[in-house]
Amino acid sequence: MKTIFAQNRRNWALYVASAALMLSVLALMRSNTATAYAAPANPDPWKSERQYPPLVFNSKAWLDCSISSTANGRQTMSTMSGQGFTFDAAMLPIQKSKLQLVGQTGMMYKFDSFPTETVKAHFNGIGDGTITEMKSEVEVAVSRFQQPGGAGTAIHFTAADITTDSAYVEFTGVFVRASDSKHFPFRVLFGRVEDGSGTVVPMDKAPDTRIMSKAVVLGSPRLPVAVTTALYEAEDDVAKLKIP
Secondary structure, three states: OHHHHHHHHHHHHHHHHHHHHHHHHHHHHHHHHHHHHHHHHOOOHHHHHOOOOOEEEEEEEEEEEEEEOOOOEEEEEEEEEEOOEEEEEEEOOOOEEEEEEEOOOEEEEEEEEOEOOOEEEEEOOOEEEEEEEEEEEEEEEEOOOEOOOOOOOOEEEEHHHEEEEEEEEEEEEEEEEOOOOOEEEEEEEEOOOOOEEEEEEEOOOOOEEOEEEEEEEEOOOOOOEEEEEEEOOOOOOOOOOOOO
16 A cells, blocks of 8 residues: 555656646747747847948048147048048047157157047938047157257147158047938048148157147148048848849
8 A cells, every 4th residue: 555655656746747847848948939039129230230341432531630638629520522421529638648759850649539429420422410439549650840849849740741651540430320310330541641730749858758739630621631431331121132
């Protein structure tokens, strides 16, 4: 009798365990199915925006940038022809910079900068919108300069003083078109400079120091700089073609 009772208990325990396992499997399948159906509702925005290669635009523009390490500055880009940005941005004080004298006559400076807030902008061919994310990276090398006040004072140079292909200006960010809120991640790169001038004030007299302030114009309405812009665009309705 005890043997039969023990056997029944084991059978009942096995039944309960099997039922619990079955319920767990069903719950897992239901969860996976729900996740699979829910996934398309929240697609990865970067994946959709970068699913296809970027659009690449060529334009002519000039840049006017006045910025310092102690106060807000201003950076204005004006596209004269082709497809590119036009904007006027208030810039935060420079936090990261370097100014270095090179040899007896040369000089190099570089810095990163960021707008104080979102920037209203126009992109020829795409329309009006807002730059919601942006970083500026600048590095310029000159083969000669003028510093009439001596070490530690303002350094002056012209476009002719800039070492060939040594004015590197890059903007990286995201542009949101006003008409449909479409996001366009972008990168802007300035080319060779044939017109313009600049004044850079070092932080101190040391030959390797930081930037106190700078006011530089690259290009001009008469001789703008060649600019390349790579811009990603999400395409949701590209047809999937059948293999014949």
